[in-house]
Structures are given as structure tokens and as C-alpha cells.
Amino acid sequence: MSDIRTALLVIDAQQSFEHRPYWNPSDAPVFLDRLQWLVDGAKARHIPVAQVFHVEESGPFSLGSGYVKTLASLSIAPDVTFYKHRHSALIGSGLSVWLTERGIQHLIVSGIRTEQCCETTTRHASDCGYSVDFVSEATLTFAMTDRHGRHWAAADIKARTELVLDGRFARVLTAGEALDAFDRKGNEAGRQAA
Numbered sequence: 001m002s003d004i005r006t007a008l009l010v011i012d013a014q015q016s017f018e019h020r021p022y023w024n025p026s027d028a029p030v031f032l033d034r035l036q037w038l039v040d041g042a043k044a045r046h047i048p049v050a051q052v053f054h055v056e057e058s059g060p061f062s063l064g065s066g067y068v069k070t071l072a073s074l075s076i077a078p079d080v081t082f083y084k085h086r087h088s089a090l091i092g093s094g095l096s097v098w099l100t101e102r103g104i105q106h107l108i109v110s111g112i113r114t115e116q117c118c119e120t121t122t123r124h125a126s127d128c129g130y131s132v133d134f135v136s137e138a139t140l141t142f143a144m145t146d147r148h149g150r151h152w153a154a155a156d157i158k159a160r161t162e163l164v165l166d167g168r169f170a171r172v173l174t175a176g177e178a179l180d181a182f183d184r185k186g187n188e189a190g191r192q193a194a
Contacts, residue, residue, distance in 0.1 A: 006182055007104045008042040010035070011089050011111030011118050012054045013074060015067040019060035022142040027154055031140040032073045035110055038138045038175040039076055042108070045182060050098065051078035052089040054117065087120035090128065099130075106131045108178050109170070110138035114154075115161045123169050132170035133178045136162050 013035060017023050042049055053068050060067045068083075070076050082093040090096045099107075107130050109122050118139045125132050139161075141154050166172040173181065 005103045005105040006047050006108065006185075007099060007102075007106075008038065008047050008049045008108045009089060009095075009110065009121065010039065010049060010051045010076060010078065011109065011121060012052065012113070013071050013076070013111050014053050014061075015069055015071055016054070016060040016065065017112055018071070019065075019067055022144075024142060024154075027140060027142065028071075028073070031112075031138065032071070034135070034175050035138040036074055038108070038110055038135055038178065039074070041175065041179040043077070045179065047108070047182065048079040048102070048104075049076065050080050050082065050095060051076055052082045052084055052093060052095060052111070055083045055085055084117075087117050088124040089117065089121040090124050096128070104130075106133070108133045108135060108182075110135045112140045114139040114141035114158050116141075119161050119165065122165055126169040133173050133181065134162075134165050134170040135175050135178050136172050138175050 039049060051070070054061055055068055056062055059065065080098060082089065082095045084091065084093040086092060107125050109118055109132060111118050114136065118134070122132050122134050136158055139158070141157050143154050144152050144157065146152060162172045
């Protein structure tokens with residue numbers, strides 16, 4: 001399957017978020033389970049895993065804080081690690097160079113926050129010509145209140161992201177669907193080579 005040009009992006013699944021006031025540990029278990037399952041499935045299929053961390057000058061996202069590391073509940077062992085300072089993981093991190101050098105054409109996106117860095121990276125990647133699978137169940141976000149005082153539950157924010165991405169910038173899939181799609185591509189490539 002070396003001719004399958006796919007990479008899994010794990011964006012900002014870092015301890016920094018546990019030190020923000022909006023962190024809600026009750027939202028995390030399903031996300032952690034689905035992301036771990038996706039990472040393990042990618043590793044079993046030899047899909048390279050690129051882990052991206054968000055870094056800021058100060059606070060819990062600064063390198064000096066000691067929190068710019070994988071959430072303790074996850075075991076990732078990435079093939080490569082990048083650090084970003086913008087919402088898109090493709091800006092200024094070196095990720096886009098790494099993807100180009102390896103001929104990667106298809107991305108599977110996961111991580112934190114659904115509507116911010118995960119969605120922004122997905123839109124950017126799509127506009128750059130990558131095909132993208134957005135694994136919403138392996139993303140996490142937090143409730144927010146908008147400027148009109150309306151409360152948005154995390155599930156509402158995820159649903160909105162799925163609505164605006166699916167069929168436009170990405171396919172919105174479950175972890176199982178994303179891995180099954182990879183398996184089908186590999187089988188098709190094997191049949192074509194035979």
C-alpha cells in the first residue's frame with residue numbers, strides 16, 4: 001500500500017486545553033476513545049501520523065508551561081511532530097513541506113478544537129488540493145456563548161462544522177468509515193497493479 005498517499009493529522013490534542021477555564025472533562029471520554037481508535041487503526045495500516053501542537057508566547061500553550069504535550073489519556077507515537085502558531089496546521093509549521101515531500105494527497109483530520117484549528121486546517125487543505133476526511137467524532141470542542149448571548153453546546157458547534165464542511169471541503173466520516181475507505185483504496189490499488 002505504499003502507493004496510497006494518506007496521512008493522519010492529530011491537531012492540538014494537548015494538555016494545554018486542560019488548563020483553560022472552558023475545559024470540561026465530561027466531554028472528553030468519547031473523543032479520547034475515538035481518537036485513540038483512529039490512531040491505532042492508522043498505525044496498523046502504516047498510515048503516517050503527523051501530530052501538530054499549538055504554541056503561543058505565554059500561558060498554557062507556551063512551551064515553557066510544560067503543557068504542550070499529548071493528553072495523558074492518549075498514546076500516539078507520531079511519525080513526525082510539528083508546532084504551529086496559527087489556526088491552520090499548514091501555515092508556518094513545516095507540515096505542508098513534509099506532506100509535499102512524501103507525495104501525500106489525502107488527509108484524515110482529527111484533534112481539538114473542531115470548529116477552529118481542525119476546521120481551518122480542513123478548509124485550507126481542501127483549497128490546496130488535498131482530499132480530506134474530517135473525522136468529527138475524533139475531534140473535540142467546547143460550549144461557547146456568542147455575542148448575542150446565545151449559548152452553543154459543543155454538539156451544536158460540531159453539527160455546524162459538519163454541515164459546512166461535508167461535501168464542500170471534506171467528507172465527514174466516522175473513524176471506522178475513514179479507515180474502511182483507506183482499506184478500499186488499498187484493495188483497489190492492489191487489483192490495478194496485478
